[in-house]
Amino acid sequence: xxxxxxxANPVAQLLVVTRSLVELxxxxxxxxxxxxxAADVLVFAARQAARLVEDLVSVRSHDSIHARDFxxxxxxxxxxxxxxxxxxxxxxxGMIRAHGIGSQYRAHLAYLMRYAAESACMALERVERxxxxxxxxxxxxxxxxxxxxx
Numbered sequence: 001x002x003x004x005x006x007x008a009n010p011v012a013q014l015l016v017v018t019r020s021l022v023e024l025x026x027x028x029x030x031x032x033x034x035x036x037x038a039a040d041v042l043v044f045a046a047r048q049a050a051r052l053v054e055d056l057v058s059v060r061s062h063d064s065i066h067a068r069d070f071x072x073x074x075x076x077x078x079x080x081x082x083x084x085x086x087x088x089x090x091x092x093x094g095m096i097r098a099h100g101i102g103s104q105y106r107a108h109l110a111y112l113m114r115y116a117a118e119s120a121c122m123a124l125e126r127v128e129r130x131x132x133x134x135x136x137x138x139x140x141x142x143x144x145x146x147x148x149x150x
Contacts (some may be wrong), residue, residue, distance in 0.1 A: 081120070
């Protein structure tokens with residue numbers, strides 16, 4: 001996928017961000033250190049991604065023709081999962097940013113954050129696969145409603 005594919009597809013954009021979050025949290029786990037600067041980045045990126053998930057859900061649920069099908073679809077549940085995981089990641093990083101965390105807890109918190117980032121990524125991958133099965137990505141428009149056609 002090139003840059004134009006990612007910008008045309010909101011789910012692809014979210015996958016780029018969540019994969020980056022997985023990488024950042026993976027580094028935090030291996031370094032056993034999560035600085036406040038890294039926490040700032042994680043809070044910002046996770047909250048922005050959660051907001052985009054929220055926007056996608058909002059647009060799709062307000063599409064009167066397909067709203068009922070969407071709410072009952074696995075994509076809806078996966079988007080809820082991704083949203084929850086991204087908010088969890090943002091809250092955990094926010095704790096570090098606001099209060100600092102003792103070294104004995106950093107590894108545990110980094111593990112939790114890595115799990116949340118990876119879980120969000122897997123949920124978004126399922127959404128993307130679901131959208132691809134229904135309609136090839138090249139045929140999708142840039143609107144969130146088209147991306148989440150179920």
